[in-house]
């Protein structure tokens with residue numbers, strides 16, 4: 001078996017200092033197999049984003065181990081991390097806040113290419129045009145600023161920016177939850193296509209089991225900072241062991257049961273027999 005793209009072992013992450021530390025994530029273990037997608041799901045505040053940020057090394061873990069393609073990166077100092085950083089890229093939840101409003105789309109995506117050592121402006125522009133084509137954005141929109149794009153298009157820019165670094169691991173943190181259902185489905189389809197074409201591995205984070213069912217191979221269910229259940233997507237969806245997972249499944253099927261969530265977040269195509 002090939003080395004997993006990502007291995008997270010017994011991860012704990014706390015916020016605060018000393019006696020006021022709050023352990024947001026505790027004892028979390030899972031893998032993302034090479035070329036596959038693992039979804040981390042759970043209700044708001046269960047620690048999904050904290051896991052993603054720790055994997056990105058934006059947060060220092062309290063304990064545990066994070067390996068990317070077999071390399072232990074848990075406590076790698078920044079100078080040794082920098083040359084590896086392009087290998088894992090994040091697509092953020094908020095397509096409105098995650099793009100610099102002062103820059104044109106070509107410069108936003110081109111910055112990732114500049115960091116990869118492509119100094120020539122025209123070469124960057126033509127590579128960004130290729131990436132725009134890849135993510136379904138019109139070539140004529142290269143010089144537009146983020147405010148001139150729709151939410152779904154902005155998310156496509158975010159995906160193009162992530163792909164510009166030619167990563168082998170994509171971390172999508174609620175990457176489609178701010179979008180309307182039909183746009184969400186289109187962006188999910190794009191992510192599926194990208195994965196099929198590039199063999200990229202993906203850690204997909206969502207509160208919505210309906211969203212992850214079509215994209216993930218494995219599901220890790222989190223509650224209050226811990227993993228309560230994990231397994232293949234079809235098994236977890238068809239025969240959830242935990243009442244909590246059944247509740248998430250009901251929430252994905254029935255908008256009315258989604259306390260505090262807007263119905264537009266719900267994908268209605270959840271199949272009870274799995275992916």
Ligand SMILES: Nc1ncnc2c1ncn2[C@@H]1O[C@H](COP(=O)(O)OP(=O)(O)OP(=O)(O)O)[C@@H](O)[C@H]1O
Nearest residue numbers: 015016024042043044045046047048049050051207
């Ligand atoms: N910077 C912070 N300081 C203190 N506590 C935090 C901080 N960020 C998150 N938390 C707490 O850690 C817990 C996990 O938060 P996290 O954002 O990881 O959850 P989540 O599952 O991603 O939630 P959501 O789906 O709402 O984004 C929550 O109780 C949250 O209030």
